[in-house]
Ligand SMILES: [Ca+2]
C-alpha cells in the first residue's frame with residue numbers, strides 16, 4: 001500500500017505544473033470539470049506509450065556488494081543489470097510499452113540471489129499525463145530504488 005500511495009502522490013506532483021500551464025477556456029469556466037473532461041478525451045482517443053528512462057539506486061537490498069536487479073513488465077523480464085548505492089543507470093533499451101486506456105502496466109523490481117530472489121515491490125501505471133516524467137518508488141526489503149518514466153505524447 002505504501003508503494004501505491006507514493007505513486008499516486010508522484011502523479012499529483014507531475015500533473016499540477018502541466019495543468020497549470022493550460023488556460024481555462026470560456027467554455028470550461030469550472031477548472032475541476034475541465035480537467036476531468038480533458039483527461040477522459042485523451043484517454044479515449046489513443047493508446048498509451050510508456051517509456052522507462054532510468055533506474056536509480058539510493059540503497060541496495062544486499063548488505064554488501066552490488067545488487068543484481070531484474071525488472072519485469074507484466075510478468076516478463078525486460079531488463080537486468082548490476083547497480084549500487086548512488087548510481088543511476090539508463091534503461092531506455094527497454095522497448096516502449098504500448099497499452100490501452102482500460103489497462104495498466106505492472107512494473108516489478110527484483111534482486112537476484114542464489115538462495116532466492118528478493119521482491120523489491122511493484123507499481124501499476126495507468127493514465128499519467130503524457131510528456132511529464134514521473135517516478136516509481138521501490139522500497140521493500142529495506143532497499144530504495146526509483147524508476148523515472150514518461151508517457152510519450
Ligand atoms: Ca538480496
Ligand SMILES: [Ca+2]
Pocket residue numbers: 062066067068111112113
Ligand atoms: Ca543479490
